[in-house]
Amino acid sequence: MTAGEPARRRANGSGAPALEWLFHPRSIAVVGVPSGDPRGGNFLRALRALGYDQNHALYPVNPRLPRAAGLPCYPSLLACPGPVDHVISQVPAHAVPELVEHCVERGVRSLQLFTAGFSETGDAERARIEQQAVARARSAGIRVIGPNCMGLYVPDERIAFTGNPPPDAGGVFLLSQSGVHAADLIFRLGAIGMRFSKVVSYGNGADLAAHDFLDYAADDPQTTVVGAYIEGVPDGGAFARALRRCARTKPTIVLKAGTSEAGARAVRSHTASLAGSASVFEALCRQAGAQLVQSMAELRQTLIALTSSAGRVRGPRVVMLSSGGGVGVLATDALSRAGLDVPELPGGTRRELASFIPVAGTSNRNPIDAESFGGRGAGEGDAERRRGILSAVARSGVADVIVVSPGIVQGAHGSRVPWRDDAPAAAEPGEAREEARAFASDLAAAQEEAGCPVLYVGRDRIWGDLGPDLEMERALYAAGIASYGSIESAASVLRRMLDWRSRREGWPALF
Amino acid sequence: MTAGEPARRRANGSGAPALEWLFHPRSIAVVGVPSGDPRGGNFLRALRALGYDQNHALYPVNPRLPRAAGLPCYPSLLACPGPVDHVISQVPAHAVPELVEHCVERGVRSLQLFTAGFSETGDAERARIEQQAVARARSAGIRVIGPNCMGLYVPDERIAFTGNPPPDAGGVFLLSQSGVHAADLIFRLGAIGMRFSKVVSYGNGADLAAHDFLDYAADDPQTTVVGAYIEGVPDGGAFARALRRCARTKPTIVLKAGTSEAGARAVRSHTASLAGSASVFEALCRQAGAQLVQSMAELRQTLIALTSSAGRVRGPRVVMLSSGGGVGVLATDALSRAGLDVPELPGGTRRELASFIPVAGTSNRNPIDAESFGGRGAGEGDAERRRGILSAVARSGVADVIVVSPGIVQGAHGSRVPWRDDAPAAAEPGEAREEARAFASDLAAAQEEAGCPVLYVGRDRIWGDLGPDLEMERALYAAGIASYGSIESAASVLRRMLDWRSRREGWPALF
Structure with missing residues (x-):
């Protein structure tokens, strides 16, 4: 229109x-x-x-x-x-x-x-x-x-408040008192391929406030998921009603700022809002069936989960595929700390994995140390081996979710190191992008075969061009696969998804 | 030699x-x-x-x-x-x-x-x-x-187990059962400028084990800080003695893997180690005066703190300088959750800040919303303003540490967005590097004037070249300033430094 x-x-x-x-x-x-x-x-x-x-x-x-x-x-x-x-x-x-x-x-x-x-x-x-x-x-x-706000981003109407946001629309509705946070979400999540129905930065909220936007989002046919950054609500009753209505029909995530005393003072200086009691707000979100998060990172991670397969996780059993034994060990600790299980694989699966994984320096029990899995300079043989491993895991029957982490920092192998101008440069960007797309496509196939979510934990790139990594994340997200920057983030998202689902038991299934 | x-x-x-x-x-x-x-x-x-x-x-x-x-x-x-x-x-x-x-x-x-x-x-x-x-x-x-290990990296002897580590030596000694983790630390920390006396990946530890390396590190005149990734110790008594001796003379950080039941099983498959009881290990580190951490990220963050000014933080009072009101609000919440204070600034400092900070849309109380501070396309006027703000804060007398966070995602402004080939590209890399170095130099000057640590919370770059960001981190680290990727990480490092220091009260001061 x-x-x-x-x-x-x-x-x-x-x-x-x-x-x-x-x-x-x-x-x-x-x-x-x-x-x-x-x-x-x-x-x-x-x-x-x-x-x-x-x-x-x-x-x-x-x-x-x-x-x-x-x-x-x-x-x-x-x-x-x-x-x-x-x-x-x-x-x-x-x-x-x-x-x-x-x-x-x-x-x-x-x-x-x-x-x-x-x-x-x-x-x-x-x-x-x-x-x-x-x-x-x-x-x-x-x-x-407003006042004191950036206003509107409505892709279908070609309305924007900042340069070059994604030109096409999607299903995520964002409301944010902060303009910086709104822009941050648009660009970071936009970069991996998330798209938005409407984004609104509403500042002091002197007239239109959170409850107005939640009411709208609840009814907006273009909106499937709602995320909110809120510093204060002028009318607690109206907010509670709107949040309940919105959260019953669409997954709704709230990041509440000003939960600390000093934070509440900062909120008054920022948008003149009264932050209110943190515990009252928490109870309110809980009763409404909304998800309350504590940081921008958690808000982003939850939005990614709810617009990918990660949001559909149904149980705590994780099969962990990594490259590097130590990476798998720490991942298992982190998953366990989050209350998730890393069950031993059945004998049949382990025997099948043994044909792909050499006995020395690797493990096929879970976590699986698949050595240079998805790794450096993989040729067609490596890709076949990777698909074999993924397929064996997909058919193991013990996974509620498969987490894949190459685990090795990018730039360590191949890239030109920042302290040596004469060191060999990284692989051609085109080659790295090609490999990223091939890996993403194998993970998408594994997800289909397994019938449960696959989740990717990316390597951090510490120098060089982010192009291939972004290509990988975009290809994964397009295939419905969530990608996180650390196993701790992945574990915490899965935990919160399971808790959220169980708190909503008996209510309409949203995710 | x-x-x-x-x-x-x-x-x-x-x-x-x-x-x-x-x-x-x-x-x-x-x-x-x-x-x-x-x-x-x-x-x-x-x-x-x-x-x-x-x-x-x-x-x-x-x-x-x-x-x-x-x-x-x-x-x-x-x-x-x-x-x-x-x-x-x-x-x-x-x-x-x-x-x-x-x-x-x-x-x-x-x-x-x-x-x-x-x-x-x-x-x-x-x-x-x-x-x-x-x-x-x-x-x-x-x-x-070993067996099952990568072995040695000794820069002064030109010994390495992986391509192109930093050629020069420094004071950090690393021992790691995992070769991947050892390489990860060398490259990630090396990239910002950290240098190492010796790094050893010792795998199964069938002969030489953690206590041997801790004993050596304690006496090694080249070594000033010790970091360890440990899956298991064959001789608890020898380990306890060596850890105590090492931690009394040098800051010593231990990442213990296999703390969960599933993690302990993974440890057996990885290095045949017995993970032992997590609580016994924790008590042992506490008694020895070592710092126990839970993830590779925490290990890295602590090593950065101990080789920069952040390790010298003496109290919980944070002055928070950010760009964007919402960024400061969430930062204040995160600092408060970590038990740190964000005190109101004295009237004199606020009046001084008022001359640099416009009344609309910003705050000078603490957190300070210094709008586009360290930001996009800063000209010489902006740089002067930045130095004025930093100097006022440095002289405020209420800061145990000054945390600076531009807060805005990189790539949002200027960089070529991944969904539009015709969008304007980022600033010239050379220009961005120049600006990064100038910013780092201003922060170093502020640190000197304040006589307390300055700590930097970087922006995430989500597309484009990491060059300017790495340049910034390197310039900061060279000036003794720690740089972290999120306010949550910064807050948690500061909290752990203060706790560690108080646990070591009465012992020799190491940091």
Whole structure:
């Protein structure tokens, strides 16, 4: 959809029409585009880069500029030639009250205040201006997002707040009070191939807040998984209701910030939010059936699990395939610490593995030390051996999940080391990429044969080009296989998935 | 030193002369160099790449080859033309007994059995061969390292077991039953600039075991810090005594593997070691004043701390400087969870910071949101601002440690995104490296001014070239500043340093 009545997109009658307008504006004005940047500042640049103006009206506003980033620029919102659905404000805080009046006059439907310097400063006068501006907008039917926020990324509508996010859409809905965290999730998860339905950075949340976005996400037919970074909620009851409704229909993950005393103080300075009690919040998530996580890494890892096979793990039995005996030993310790099992393989499987694995320096019991498995300069013989090992494990019948870890640091073998200019360079990037794709395809086949998730623990690359590693992660993710940077992360994700599933027993199965 | 009597190197009378011979052999024979590899297999290649044969005799042995890797090859150890101090065995297990007889005949002082397929297979007959071969060697005064191990990396003697390790030496001594873990530590830590006195991978430890290496490290004048990866100890009493002696004189960190039941089984398959009781081992490390860690990541992080200023942290008060409000909020939560304080800054410092930090969207209380601090495309104005902020914090008087986290993912801004070939590319690598060095130099100056450690939490790069990031880490490490990949890691290292120091109260100060 590129224009028209947003309400038509709604799948059922329980959604929030106001947010349909927010996510599907027919036109946008960027008010206060900076004079100093020939590309029109962050928002205009991002919208043009993604192509919003190809199908919609886009109006830069700045009385001192005739044109901005190649578009005609208008002296005021009132001067924009067509109807304006959505306004992005880059004007300073003191100019916001007048802008709100203009929005009312022009029948604007939603206003995003990128503008900061309001209640989060701790200044009473600035807080009052925020409150009055938002109240005035609300009274005229205008919904406000922010202040102090980056706003919207809606790939299907070509709306973005930062340069070059993925141009295509997917099923993950993100809400985040922090713009940096929203961008971090878009780019990191986007890099491996995750795609988003809508992303919203809503800052202080003076009007639209977490419960509004959860309500929307619950009904949004494009959204399959919901992730949230929340510093505080203005209305605990509304939040609890919205979270429950959303988490019953879609996997919903919440990262709550400000759980410590010092963190709560930081939250007040950041988005003027009241962090509230950490234990109350935890109980609330538990009762709602949502997953509460503690760090951005856990949020990312859980989102990856829920959009890959890892989210479907059904039991604690891990078959661990590694390269290097010590790697398998530590992996087994880490899995055990997370309460997972690493059961011995049946005799038949071990006999089958013995034909692929030499007796010296390796093991076929579980963990399996498959020596240079998926490793350096593998030829076709190595690839056949790898497929044989994977197939034997897939048919062993004892795995709830197969974890594969080459375990050896990238750059150690082959790459040009940073302390020797004359050392031999790494394999050709093209070759390494080819090998990565072949490995990913073998793991995908093993996953199909095993009928249980395969999970990959990547090697860290410490120097050189990340291209081949990213290629591997992307190929795996495209095949539905989750990839994590350490066995500790993998173990903790699996543990949390199993716990989450058991807490939701008797409820609709979501993953 | 390149030749002569190793015993001369000994700093005092309490060392182990046998190990001086091991670490300083005047000549090496590599027996069983593979016929298929024109470069002479792993060991010959590694020794030649580092230049061992430039100052010592190096004898490849294989009856089927006239030459190996450009050196004359001998049909048997007995045929080597000069005295042989050290033998590296690449022959199969069944050929080891004969090789031991040859070693006795030739007056060899130490034998490294890369050869695997002994007791770790669980086969009684193979275990018996291992036991007999080792006993025979010992009875003739030959010390054995292995079997099932990679052996030695001694930079000053140009001895290596893997291609292209750092050619220069430093103060870190590593002992590891696993060869993969030893290599991992050498390359990962070597990449940021850490250097090693000696590294030893000793596999099954049938003769030389952890206590021998700890005894040596305790007395080795070149060694300042000791790290150990241990799967099992054959003699608990000897190990306890050696660990106590070593840990009283040098910071000593132990990663114990096989702490879980399944992990202990994996340990038996890997190095035929008995993992023993995890709680007994923990008590033993505690009593000895050593630091026990649980993962390779923790081992690496602790080694970095102890060879940088982070190891000198004296109290729990953290001043947190980040770019992006949400980053600071989560960092504060993570630091608080680790039991560290994030105290409010004094009014004077806050007023000073206010001149550098705009009121909108940032905070100067602690955490400090210094917006695009150390960030993207910083010009000279930005650098001046950065130095002003750092200096104000350095003089605040409330920091036991200053943690700096740009917080924003690399690749998000500037780099060519993996989903758009036509997107603008990253800044020139040269430019990014220059900026990294300038940032590192500012942090080093701040550390000097503050008189307390500065610690850096890096951005993850998710695509593109790791060069500039590695340059940054190297510049920081060279200036004595530790760098970690996440705030959680940084917080946990600081917590463990403080706990370790308090447990050692009343003992000699080591860090």
